[in-house]
Amino acid sequence: MTPHQPLIDVQDLGRSFDVRRKVEGRRRRSRESVVAVHDLTFSVDAGEMVGYIGPNGAGKSTTIKMLTGILVPTEGGVRVAGLDPSRDRVELARRIGVVFGQRSTLWWDLPLRDSYDLLQKMYRIEPARYRQNLARFVELLDLGDQLDTPVRQLSLGQRMRGDITAALLHDPEVLYLDEPTIGLDVVSKGRLREFLRALNAERGTTLLLTTHDLQDIEALCDRVIVIDHGTSVYDGSLAGLHAQGGSTRTLVVDLVDEAPPVEVPGATVRRVEGPRQWLSFPADASAAPIVAAVAAAYDVADLSIQEPDIEDVIRELYSRGA
Amino acid sequence: MASPEPAQHLRTYAQIAWLWIRAAWQYPTSFVLLAVGNGLITGLDFVGLWIMFAHLDDLAGFTLHEVALLYGSASLALAVADTAIGSVERIGTYIRTGRLDQMMTKPVPLLVQVCADQFTLRRLGRLTQATVVFGWACTYVDWTPLRVLVAVSMLVSGAMVFFGLFVGFSCVQFWTTDATEFANAFTYGGATVTQYPLNIFPREVMVGLTFVIPVAFVNWYPCLHLLGRTDPYGTPEAFQFASPLAGVLTMAAALLVWRTGVRHYTSTGS
Numbered sequence: 331m332t333p334h335q336p337l338i339d340v341q342d343l344g345r346s347f348d349v350r351r352k353v354e355g356r357r358r359r360s361r362e363s364v365v366a367v368h369d370l371t372f373s374v375d376a377g378e379m380v381g382y383i384g385p386n387g388a389g390k391s392t393t394i395k396m397l398t399g400i401l402v403p404t405e406g407g408v409r410v411a412g413l414d415p416s417r418d419r420v421e422l423a424r425r426i427g428v429v430f431g432q433r434s435t436l437w438w439d440l441p442l443r444d445s446y447d448l449l450q451k452m453y454r455i456e457p458a459r460y461r462q463n464l465a466r467f468v469e470l471l472d473l474g475d476q477l478d479t480p481v482r483q484l485s486l487g488q489r490m491r492g493d494i495t496a497a498l499l500h501d502p503e504v505l506y507l508d509e510p511t512i513g514l515d516v517v518s519k520g521r522l523r524e525f526l527r528a529l530n531a532e533r534g535t536t537l538l539l540t541t542h543d544l545q546d547i548e549a550l551c552d553r554v555i556v557i558d559h560g561t562s563v564y565d566g567s568l569a570g571l572h573a574q575g576g577s578t579r580t581l582v583v584d585l586v587d588e589a590p591p592v593e594v595p596g597a598t599v600r601r602v603e604g605p606r607q608w609l610s611f612p613a614d615a616s617a618a619p620i621v622a623a624v625a626a627a628y629d630v631a632d633l634s635i636q637e638p639d640i641e642d643v644i645r646e647l648y649s650r651g652a
Numbered sequence: 653m654a655s656p657e658p659a660q661h662l663r664t665y666a667q668i669a670w671l672w673i674r675a676a677w678q679y680p681t682s683f684v685l686l687a688v689g690n691g692l693i694t695g696l697d698f699v700g701l702w703i704m705f706a707h708l709d710d711l712a713g714f715t716l717h718e719v720a721l722l723y724g725s726a727s728l729a730l731a732v733a734d735t736a737i738g739s740v741e742r743i744g745t746y747i748r749t750g751r752l753d754q755m756m757t758k759p760v761p762l763l764v765q766v767c768a769d770q771f772t773l774r775r776l777g778r779l780t781q782a783t784v785v786f787g788w789a790c791t792y793v794d795w796t797p798l799r800v801l802v803a804v805s806m807l808v809s810g811a812m813v814f815f816g817l818f819v820g821f822s823c824v825q826f827w828t829t830d831a832t833e834f835a836n837a838f839t840y841g842g843a844t845v846t847q848y849p850l851n852i853f854p855r856e857v858m859v860g861l862t863f864v865i866p867v868a869f870v871n872w873y874p875c876l877h878l879l880g881r882t883d884p885y886g887t888p889e890a891f892q893f894a895s896p897l898a899g900v901l902t903m904a905a906a907l908l909v910w911r912t913g914v915r916h917y918t919s920t921g922s
Binding site for chain 1: 758916919
């Protein structure tokens, strides 16, 4: 591979599906083509951590399925690690790891250990490397006590950690994560993000994750690709996304006494409810001076900051026609 | 594909199958009961034939021993194919649950994974029953070296024909996900038909079972040779040795349909 060739290279990629729909008043169902992904172009270099976000039905999963070779594109091309995913699917599988958040790759009725042993055979992982990797991931992800438990008896968080271990035993160059933190509690989410960051730092594993959780992106991704209606509408840093989407953070202030809307520079009051007021300010601005200004002018009982919701940011981005 | 690949795939298949056998042994009682139950149900099949012969001297000119040879050989071929790759008829379920997507991200050919998944020896029941009937019927055959060869190739080719039918018709599920019954009509239906001498059917059925769904090559033509008979329908004698060709062609056609199915696969939402 030449040094400048990206690990993932997507060119004018598109996929449409034939759907049969029942039409009122007609006996036969009509056939129509539904476009899931269209004219999508981006590339990812080895070692990058990229968040792939967009509303439901935007084409995220369809893209991942084309990157892994599950779906054959109907237009354009994809190359991952120099391979054509749908044509060289089996060969590519050895070099990538895939975790579908809501669907386990593990064998439901078997203990984790058996699933891993089988994966070792399927991927033909060298025994020494396999033992080393397994020991390491089991320790990092704290799975030691679960190794002999059938998968169906694991909690969601344990299962997710089990799935991530399963996807990494063969040292993949790329790890695709589809909603990895969905349904997990705060502690599990934090641990998982920490693990993924370490994985990227130590092994240079490229990460591409789809998520609805902005904190996943903030904790992990230097770069965000936003997709809507099957095509990329933003590709850049998270800060840039906030700036472009005009997203705001919200400072919730509980005053000791009811007061007219607070006046501080850099923030505007959105809502007042008794002694509680909601102040919004740009997401890329620091909260410190605003908090200080409020505290200096009023008697404050409590404060909290709400992060912008990714869905809102993206909605804002679309409504501006970006 | 490089030459050592098929052997590698067979090994992976065996490893996956072994995992499932071990898993089934977690519940030995249920395992044994299922196998015995399966044996009893398929055993009743043959009891049915037996009762029929209590009222008839022959079936379209074939004696009980001869019908037992037809029945035993077809049943054995079906049992072998069913044990080895029976899971393939579940691909509709795999598609709906997203399991197929998971399998497609593993470095093992999809067909190997699908066939080995949830491998079960429950069908040992049918295998045993078919072996007993076939073995018994064989004691009435007047053996020659050529007949031994034809008998062995008949079982192997028969399993290949059923393999092809199972895989080929299961592929319908790539286009419409709930077609198991449709597939069964051809696979298990084909197997049921071959339990009788084909000359009890109209000529058109015989032609269909030779050239369209080639189950006649599973047992009918080679058994005619084993029994030293000529075809009541007067088909060429060469047909009696053509089973391996039918097996290879059916399998090749099925693999082609499979590849097309996988490339047309549209997955499910999210």
